[in-house]
Amino acid sequence: MFISAAVERTLFKDKDGGATTGGAHTAIIKHRFLGFLIWQSLQSTFLLFIFKTLILSPFTSKPYFPTFLTLISFISFQFSLLFFSVSLFFVSSPQPMPYATPFDVSLSFLRVVFVSGGDRSLLRRRVRVSLSFVLFVGVCAVSGAVSVVCVCWGCDVYYNVSKSVGVLVNLGFRGFLIGLVYGLHYVYKKRWVLKFPIIQRPPFFSFKMGLPLCIGQAIKFSAIGYVLSGLLAFFLPNEYKSQGSLGKFIVEQIIFYIGSLLVVLCWELSHHLHQVLHTKRFVFAPPKGSAAAETNPSEPLLATLEESTPNSLLQYLAYLDLCMVCENNVDMWRRAAFFEETGEMYRRIIAACLRPLEQFTQKLTEGLESSSAENSLQLSIQLSSPAERLAVLKVYESFYDSQLCGWCARIISSLTTRSHKEDRFGVAQLSGSNVKVISTLLSCLLAVETLMGKKTNVQSAHLMGPAGIKWATINTGRRESTSGAMGKIRGSPFYANAYSLADILKTSIYCIVSAFHNEMVNSGKAGLLDKDWITTGKPLYGNHELLLHKLRLFLDFQAS
Numbered sequence: 001m002f003i004s005a006a007v008e009r010t011l012f013k014d015k016d017g018g019a020t021t022g023g024a025h026t027a028i029i030k031h032r033f034l035g036f037l038i039w040q041s042l043q044s045t046f047l048l049f050i051f052k053t054l055i056l057s058p059f060t061s062k063p064y065f066p067t068f069l070t071l072i073s074f075i076s077f078q079f080s081l082l083f084f085s086v087s088l089f090f091v092s093s094p095q096p097m098p099y100a101t102p103f104d105v106s107l108s109f110l111r112v113v114f115v116s117g118g119d120r121s122l123l124r125r126r127v128r129v130s131l132s133f134v135l136f137v138g139v140c141a142v143s144g145a146v147s148v149v150c151v152c153w154g155c156d157v158y159y160n161v162s163k164s165v166g167v168l169v170n171l172g173f174r175g176f177l178i179g180l181v182y183g184l185h186y187v188y189k190k191r192w193v194l195k196f197p198i199i200q201r202p203p204f205f206s207f208k209m210g211l212p213l214c215i216g217q218a219i220k221f222s223a224i225g226y227v228l229s230g231l232l233a234f235f236l237p238n239e240y241k242s243q244g245s246l247g248k249f250i251v252e253q254i255i256f257y258i259g260s261l262l263v264v265l266c267w268e269l270s271h272h273l274h275q276v277l278h279t280k281r282f283v284f285a286p287p288k289g290s291a292a293a294e295t296n297p298s299e300p301l302l303a304t305l306e307e308s309t310p311n312s313l314l315q316y317l318a319y320l321d322l323c324m325v326c327e328n329n330v331d332m333w334r335r336a337a338f339f340e341e342t343g344e345m346y347r348r349i350i351a352a353c354l355r356p357l358e359q360f361t362q363k364l365t366e367g368l369e370s371s372s373a374e375n376s377l378q379l380s381i382q383l384s385s386p387a388e389r390l391a392v393l394k395v396y397e398s399f400y401d402s403q404l405c406g407w408c409a410r411i412i413s414s415l416t417t418r419s420h421k422e423d424r425f426g427v428a429q430l431s432g433s434n435v436k437v438i439s440t441l442l443s444c445l446l447a448v449e450t451l452m453g454k455k456t457n458v459q460s461a462h463l464m465g466p467a468g469i470k471w472a473t474i475n476t477g478r479r480e481s482t483s484g485a486m487g488k489i490r491g492s493p494f495y496a497n498a499y500s501l502a503d504i505l506k507t508s509i510y511c512i513v514s515a516f517h518n519e520m521v522n523s524g525k526a527g528l529l530d531k532d533w534i535t536t537g538k539p540l541y542g543n544h545e546l547l548l549h550k551l552r553l554f555l556d557f558q559a560s
Contacts, residue, residue, distance in 0.1 A: 026308070028282055029278075029313060036085065036089065036274055037082065037085055040082075041081070043269055044077070047262060047265060048074070048151070052154070055258055056258060059155040059255055060155055073151075073154060079146075080146040080150070081266055083139055083142075084139060084270065085270050087135065088136070090132070092192045092194055092278070094313050095316075095401060097129045098126055098129065100123060100130045137184055137187060140180065140182050140183030140186070142179065144260075145172040148172070148174065148260055148263055149172050152171055152259040169236070170233060170236065173229070173232075173236065174229035174230070175229075175259075177229040178225030178226075181228060182221055182267060194278060196279045200281050200324070203277060206280075207272065207276050210276070211272075218264045218265035222261040222264045226256070226260055281324060282321060284301040284317075284318055285297050285298075297333070298334065298338060301322060304317075305319070305322070305349075322353075322407075323410055323411050323414075326410070326411050326414035339423045339424065339428070340425075340427075341425050343430065346415075347431050349415070350415070350436065350437065353412045354408070354412065357440050358440060359401070361444045362540060363397065364398045364448070367395035368447065368451060395451065399494040399497045399498065399501075402500070405444075406504045409501075410504065410508060412437045413508030415428070416437050417511050417512055420515045434516075435535055436535065437512070438512065438551065439534055439535040441508055442534075442539075443540040443542060443547065444540070444541070446541050446542045446550060447542075448505065451498055509559075510557075510559075519532075524552070524555065529555075530544065
């Protein structure tokens with residue numbers, strides 16, 4: 001869901017008309033957006049002043065005497081960057097978003113004309129995402145044209161000319177091309193996806209650490225845009241081309257490159273500032289020592305997890321805060337409140353964290369259980385049938401939530417592990433949460449490993465010799481991938497996410513197994529391991545015997 005969904009969401013109202021705690025926290029997105037606009041305008045003003053007074057001053061007769069034209073250029077420059085920043089905010093998302101290609105739009109149009117009925121809500125969402133990308137690229141192009149003209153027009157070589165309209169068209173056209181290239185690259189490389197840092201630092205240090213990369217990116221983009229726009233500018237009519245001596249032409253090119261460098265540098269810094277401010281941790285808890293902190297300190301966090309828009313930035317910030325509370329010992333008073341006597345708080349937290357993992361496993365299972373899902377992963381989408389394309393699409397889209405699923409796996413693993421010592425009332429065991437956690441993590445891991453091509457067989461215990469010789473194996477009945485298929489899947493875009501998520505899942509399971517190793521070994525000796533740690537119903541993926549076999553591998557520290 002785009003960030004705009006969290007911004008447009010109004011405050012939740014209680015029965016008395018007041019704003020609830022969860023609704024009050026939605027204002028954090030608006031405050032961060034306003035802070036982003038303020039800091040963006042300050043840094044762009046500072047850069048414009050530095051470039052105008054130090055770098056472009058040799059090309060201006062009176063650089064330190066502002067005129068009415070200087071004021072108009074400054075206001076136009078700020079407005080162009082403001083539009084870019086606003087579009088950058090609304091196009092950003094904490095996860096990749098499915099979009100509609102021109103082929104999908106054409107095919108859907110034909111279906112609307114010739115086929116009646118059907119649910120088109122998914123297509124409408126994809127079309128909205130595609131239109132937002134098109135709008136963002138257009139804003140980048142227009143912003144580039146206006147910004148380059150505002151920066152370069154004050155120099156004498158451009159200002160003191162007879163054909164001012166031709167010069168403006170030339171500058172605007174080249175700036176338009178630079179913005180177009182930048183916008184297309186930004187969308188294609190999915191730089192609009194917010195990347196939450198593993199180590200949270202203060203905003204100032206996070207911003208400072210990204211400055212060298214921003215400068216390098218600005219130099220690269222401005223150089224590419226300068227060459228490309230210069231080549232295409234030759235196709236302009238003669239009245240819009242530069243006319244004059246060779247020295248004047250060289251000066252114009254130098255000024256234009258400096259101006260384009262300033263514009264792209266402002267864009268890169270705005271992008272970096274946006275990432276820093278919107279991925280910063282927010283503490284969803286009342287102040288320590290207040291009455292709310294003594295009575296129910298977890299309610300603001302749970303209200304945000306349960307009531308916020310799914311996959312919104314606000315929900316991601318809530319999961320990030322919960323992950324840091326569970327894994328670190330900084331806010332131990334908040335984690336202690338999770339294990340309250342009734343167990344209601346613990347069940348709600350576990351349920352909120354199991355939901356993304358269950359949805360991910362279900363989507364992945366649907367893709368794997370299609371008639372030719374695994375074959376379709378190896379074929380080109382254009383050469384596959386509609387059913388196979390749908391299976392591939394489900395597999396691709398299931399990994400859009402991989403970052404959130406990784407957090408959820410770490411949260412439930414940390415809570416389950418810490419409940420061994422910190423759960424004074426035994427709510428984790430009595431509520432059955434430990435069984436749900438282990439079963440969900442194992443099912444999710446098996447589904448991801450199947451996609452990656454790892455072959456899993458179950459060795460029946462009564463067919464094992466005294467020395468551990470495998471006399472026979474029982475096939476799970478599910479068609480597994482071969483090593484050749486694994487090599488082809490390895491080159492797919494989602495393989496890196498699958499490998500990372502599988503590593504997180506295995507680490508999470510090992511943490512739980514290490515904490516409850518003695519209990520699990522005793523249950524295994526008594527023949528109660530499956531009853532104590534595996535769900536009695538049908539797992540999300542695989543079967544009861546497969547999950548038990550996988551758990552025994554972890555218990556023997558042989559799962560890899």
